[in-house]
Amino acid sequence: MTTSTPELVLHDHDAAGMHELRRLLLTVYTEVYAELLGNPFFAPDRFWERLEAYAKWPGFELVTGWINDELVGYTLGYTLPDRSGWWRGFRGDVAPPVLEENGRRTFAVTQLMVLPSRQRRGYARRLHDELLAGRPEERATLLVKPDNVPARTAYLSWGWRMFGRLQPFDDAPVYDSLMYDLEKGHASATG
Numbered sequence: 001m002t003t004s005t006p007e008l009v010l011h012d013h014d015a016a017g018m019h020e021l022r023r024l025l026l027t028v029y030t031e032v033y034a035e036l037l038g039n040p041f042f043a044p045d046r047f048w049e050r051l052e053a054y055a056k057w058p059g060f061e062l063v064t065g066w067i068n069d070e071l072v073g074y075t076l077g078y079t080l081p082d083r084s085g086w087w088r089g090f091r092g093d094v095a096p097p098v099l100e101e102n103g104r105r106t107f108a109v110t111q112l113m114v115l116p117s118r119q120r121r122g123y124a125r126r127l128h129d130e131l132l133a134g135r136p137e138e139r140a141t142l143l144v145k146p147d148n149v150p151a152r153t154a155y156l157s158w159g160w161r162m163f164g165r166l167q168p169f170d171d172a173p174v175y176d177s178l179m180y181d182l183e184k185g186h187a188s189a190t191g
């Protein structure tokens with residue numbers, strides 16, 4: 001599906017589409033995460049490996065945002081598989097069944113970024129809403145660094161709630177784990 005406004009044009013992609021956009025996706029990533037690239041975890045090759053791993057899962061979806069054919073931001077995610085390892089490293093006060101995955105329950109949003117020069121124009125909100133629109137899962141989850149004020153502020157204002165903390169890999173930061181109720185459809189469509 002493709003939608004457009006006077007400025008931002010959104011496109012949905014599957015895994016094959018993501019691979020075709022490799023160069024442009026990495027160009028945006030290196031600009032958005034320029035200050036972190038010295039950290040091996042954030043190196044572009046490691047980032048692309050993570051994207052390739054996400055893209056192998058069912059339910060993978062990438063939404064890109066374009067202005068005059070320039071890629072200015074994107075978001076992506078996938079459905080957590082049956083007995084997913086996603087919740088390994090979770091620290092929080094929830095009953096164990098809440099962390100059980102059956103391959104249909106949870107959509108994991110693993111990236112959302114907008115070029116610095118294009119931020120604060122509502123583009124991330126539009127990418128986010130497009131990604132979550134029509135998802136068949138009951139809930140969505142994501143990880144955000146506790147000191148990432150722009151992203152945390154945005155997510156909490158879009159209906160996400162704090163769920164716990166999670167460190168996905170030994171050399172990864174400890175993230176805030178956020179949850180979003182897809183069945184209630186907290187995020188309203190914009191644009």
Ligand SMILES: CC(C)(COP(=O)(O)OP(=O)(O)OC[C@H]1O[C@@H](n2cnc3c(N)ncnc32)[C@H](O)[C@@H]1OP(=O)(O)O)[C@@H](O)C(=O)NCCC(=O)NCCS
Binds near residue numbers: 113114115148153157
């Ligand atoms: C987080 C990010 C995607 C937001 O993109 P954006 O296009 O500027 O976001 P939007 O314009 O759609 O929404 C902005 C909302 O986010 C919040 N926000 C954005 N930047 C903010 C800042 N510097 N300080 C406080 N709140 C901020 C506000 O709630 C804002 O709404 P408002 O403009 O109506 O006040 C962007 O800052 C980014 O790419 N950051 C780097 C990558 C990143 O950290 N991604 C999230 C990983 S979990």
